Every structure is written in C-alpha cells, then in structure tokens.
Amino acid sequence: MTETNLAVLLARRPVGAPLPDDFTLVEQPVPVPSEGEVLVRNRFLSLDPYMRGRMSDAKSYAAPVAINAVMEGATVGEVVASRSPDFAVGDTVMGGNGWQRFCAVPAARLRRITASEVPLERNLGLLGMPGLTAWVGLQDIGLPRAGETMVVSAASGAVGQVVGQLGRIAGCRVIGIAGGRAKCDFVTQTLGFDACVDHRGDLNAQLDAACPDGIDVYWENVGGAVQAAVWPRLRDFGRMVMCGMIAQYNEAPGADASGAPAGPNLGPVVRKRLRVQGFIVSDKGWQRYPQFRAEMLGHVAAGKMTAREDVVRGLANAAQAFIGLLQGSNFGKLVVAVD
Ligand SMILES: NC(=O)c1ccc[n+]([C@@H]2O[C@H](COP(=O)([O-])OP(=O)(O)OC[C@H]3O[C@@H](n4cnc5c(N)ncnc54)[C@H](OP(=O)(O)O)[C@@H]3O)[C@@H](O)[C@H]2O)c1
Known part of the structure; x- marks a missing residue:
C-alpha cells in the first residue's frame, strides 16, 4: 500500500x-x-x-x-x-x-x-514552546525571588506546570489554580506546588486561606473570574505576567467573555506599584532556546522537574x-x- x-x-x-x-x-x-x-x-x-x-x-x-x-x-x-x-x-x-x-x-x-x-x-511541552514560554516569562517579567508567593493559573497545563516548578526552584511558595480535584492533587503531589485551589469552588475563600499575606507574582493563563479573584490580592511591587487568557478566546474581540464581573479596576497598578506585562514567546524567545533546553534538561536530571x-x-x-x-x-x- x-x-x-x-x-x-x-x-x-x-x-x-x-x-x-x-x-x-x-x-x-x-x-x-x-x-x-x-x-x-x-x-x-x-x-x-x-x-x-x-x-x-x-x-x-x-x-x-x-x-x-x-x-x-x-x-x-x-x-x-x-x-x-x-x-x-x-x-x-x-x-x-x-x-x-x-x-x-x-x-x-x-x-x-x-x-x-x-x-x-515532551519536546512539544516541557522542552517545547510551552516550557520556553514559562522560562522566558519568568526570567523577563515574573522575576521570582526566594520567599515570595507565586500564583499560577491553569497550573496543571502545559505552561502552568513548568512555571510552578521553576517558581519552586527559585525558592518561592507556589500556589496553583486548577479545575477539579484530580488536577489539584497532581499539582501538589506530583509537581510539588505548595498548594492548589480549585477554581470551580469558592476561589476567594480558597485564595485567602492559601495566600494570607497576598501574592507577589501572578502568572496569568486564564483571565475572567480567576483574574478578578487574584487581582485584589496582589502585594505592593507585585508582578503580573500576562501570558494568556484562555477563558476569553471564544468570544468576539472586545466582549467581556467569561461572564465574570467587568474587568479589574486598574487603579491599584499605581498605588501598589505593580508591574503588569504581556509577552509573546515567539518575539525573541527562540533565540534563547539552546540555553533554555540545557537548563531544563539539567533540572530533569536533578529530579527537580517533571511533566x-x-x-x-x-x-x-x-x-x-x-x-x-x-x-x-x-x-x-x-x-x-x-x-
Ligand atoms: N504568551 C505566550 O507566548 C504564550 C505561549 C503559550 C501559551 N500561552 C497561553 O498560556 C495559557 C496556557 O496554555 P497551555 O498551552 O499551557 O494550555 P493548558 O493549560 O495545557 O490547557 C488549557 C487549560 O486552561 C484551562 N481552561 C480552559 N478553559 C478555561 C476556562 N474557560 N476557564 C478557566 N480555565 C480554563 C483548563 O485548565 P483547568 O481545568 O485547570 O481550568 C485547560 O486545561 C493559554 O492562555 C495560552 O494562550 C501564551
């Protein structure tokens, strides 16, 4: 044939x-x-x-x-x-x-x-575009420091799982947000995040419990109601890495997609001296691919990174x-x- x-x-x-x-x-x-x-x-x-x-x-x-x-x-x-x-x-x-x-x-x-x-x-995930996205976004925008609290949405997904593990390697306390018990268990038990909250439950109460002192770095993969819940919890000088807003991709441009309350009030960007920055991995990310790949393979060999x-x-x-x-x-x- x-x-x-x-x-x-x-x-x-x-x-x-x-x-x-x-x-x-x-x-x-x-x-x-x-x-x-x-x-x-x-x-x-x-x-x-x-x-x-x-x-x-x-x-x-x-x-x-x-x-x-x-x-x-x-x-x-x-x-x-x-x-x-x-x-x-x-x-x-x-x-x-x-x-x-x-x-x-x-x-x-x-x-x-x-x-x-x-x-x-795995060359399409951990060692591919999603992993590179996580690595570039943290290096350029998230700037995680030991002792800080990092929150990652879509935490069990392609980008989220790498972001959180890199956050742990940087010494952050890392909280995931994911949909459902099985994903949350994977995020804590297999990926080693410190906690994971289920966005299908009461997100505000769960975030209060998991992040009592607020959030230093928020990795945004989702938008909508999840973003609205994280927003007021950002600490002074917090960084918000705007990676994607998947909850809104099926909506017409400009529509408020998620059924969530109207977008966050941006006033605290000034009061809290926040850094909110978007990026696209293809801008310059692939130029750094060899360094990224070598570093990630090192983390895998050291047992600090899985997928x-x-x-x-x-x-x-x-x-x-x-x-x-x-x-x-x-x-x-x-x-x-x-x-
Ligand atoms: N800026 C860049 O260069 C760049 C590059 C790559 C990816 N991205 C963005 O990164 C984000 C994650 O991408 P990925 O490839 O890693 O996907 P992924 O997390 O593997 O899969 C998407 C996940 O998003 C969550 N989700 C989907 N619809 C949702 C909704 N309506 N509300 C809340 N959560 C929803 C689901 O997880 P739960 O079940 O846990 O909710 C789903 O499993 C996307 O926004 C993507 O566009 C950006």
Whole structure:
C-alpha cells in the first residue's frame, strides 16, 4: 500500500467555540521535497490555545490560517527524505509542520533534536514552546525571588506546570489554580506546588486561606473570574505576567467573555506599584532556546522537574481534542500521536 498524507484543514472560521465542522480531514498525496527542503513524517502534533486565534481573521500578532489551508501547529517527527545537506534521513526534528502526517519544509525551518533525551512528545511541552514560554516569562517579567508567593493559573497545563516548578526552584511558595480535584492533587503531589485551589469552588475563600499575606507574582493563563479573584490580592511591587487568557478566546474581540464581573479596576497598578506585562514567546524567545533546553534538561536530571502529557491517538481525533482544550478537558500538555 502506498502511503498518503493525512491533513486537517480549516474549513471555516468559528463563531464562538470551535465545532467539529470547522475542520476537514483530507487525504492527499505525500508532498515531494524541492531542492533545499526536507520531507518530515510527523510523529506528534502539539495542540495549543493560540490556534483558536489563528482560526479567526481578527487582527492579531500573527496572520490567520487561510480557509482550506492545513491547520498550523508544532510537531516532532523524523526526516524521511532530504534535499538539504543540513539534514539526513533518520534525523529527529521539530518545527511548525502543521496538523498533518507528512510535510515538505525548507531546512531552515527545522530544529534537530536528540531523540533519546526525553520521551519524544515532551519536546512539544516541557522542552517545547510551552516550557520556553514559562522560562522566558519568568526570567523577563515574573522575576521570582526566594520567599515570595507565586500564583499560577491553569497550573496543571502545559505552561502552568513548568512555571510552578521553576517558581519552586527559585525558592518561592507556589500556589496553583486548577479545575477539579484530580488536577489539584497532581499539582501538589506530583509537581510539588505548595498548594492548589480549585477554581470551580469558592476561589476567594480558597485564595485567602492559601495566600494570607497576598501574592507577589501572578502568572496569568486564564483571565475572567480567576483574574478578578487574584487581582485584589496582589502585594505592593507585585508582578503580573500576562501570558494568556484562555477563558476569553471564544468570544468576539472586545466582549467581556467569561461572564465574570467587568474587568479589574486598574487603579491599584499605581498605588501598589505593580508591574503588569504581556509577552509573546515567539518575539525573541527562540533565540534563547539552546540555553533554555540545557537548563531544563539539567533540572530533569536533578529530579527537580517533571511533566505530564495528555496524548490523543490519531489525527482524526485532533479537532475534538482541540475543542476540549478550550473547555479544560485536557489534563497536562495536549499532544496528538499522529498515527
Ligand atoms: N504568551 C505566550 O507566548 C504564550 C505561549 C503559550 C501559551 N500561552 C497561553 O498560556 C495559557 C496556557 O496554555 P497551555 O498551552 O499551557 O494550555 P493548558 O493549560 O495545557 O490547557 C488549557 C487549560 O486552561 C484551562 N481552561 C480552559 N478553559 C478555561 C476556562 N474557560 N476557564 C478557566 N480555565 C480554563 C483548563 O485548565 P483547568 O481545568 O485547570 O481550568 C485547560 O486545561 C493559554 O492562555 C495560552 O494562550 C501564551
């Protein structure tokens, strides 16, 4: 049987939460690499919240995916044919190779990785864009110091689990926020956070108990009601790392999405001399990837860093898994085992 390419295309732009019919699964011929290109067989595909933004044509920091184009996404896989001197058949690579089984891609867009260092899919989470996001955001904005209290939302997720473990390594008291008992138990028992509060319960009372002296560093992954609860608890000179607001991604731009009370009153930014800063990891983060990877592998070897992936089998299940990501149904870094 000759191999075919399997790909997921963007069929139409979602209104509100994405639906299965917003995606189409198609079979295509395997692409043929041109001079300077490499043919990659994708083994794992990363599913990430930013993809909701790429499905929309609202103005953003990156261009949208075109209708009937392959959905954008990072993958790890192996080189199966090469017309570049930089890669050989059998090399393990990562790159933005999309929701598909095969991809012919210019060599310059690939990064070679050592397959044996961690499980392959972990290169998309702990050692991939989400881990890099955590590391860059803490180094540049969060600036955690020993003895401080750090709060991390979506704490069991791809970014959150790395942020909190790095906070612990920096000597902070780290409190997670996650949805449900199982995720909270994982955050404290496996990741080693000092406590974790369940945003499905009374968040204000739980935060009062977990952070009696307030919050020095807040890592924002969620927005909405969670942000509103954290906001008044920030201490003087607190830092708020604005990484993402997933609770609001399915809403029209400018809408108050979450059903939460109107956004926080920004007055305390001045009174408390707070630093609130957003960032996008792709700005300059990848230039620091080698340093990040070496440091993280050191933490893994020292037993100070672990990770959990949520592996969905088969490209045919990618769309449903992505829809679930925006509702909190993933538990850990969400990846698709392509075949
Ligand atoms: N700035 C950057 O460069 C950058 C880079 C990567 C990621 N990000 C952002 O970082 C955040 C986390 O991304 P990730 O890849 O690590 O995802 P993730 O945490 O692995 O998965 C998303 C999690 O968000 C929580 N969630 C989803 N919908 C929610 C809602 N309506 N209300 C409250 N919580 C909700 C769920 O956890 P619970 O069940 O625990 O609520 C869900 O499991 C996202 O906002 C993402 O856009 C930003």
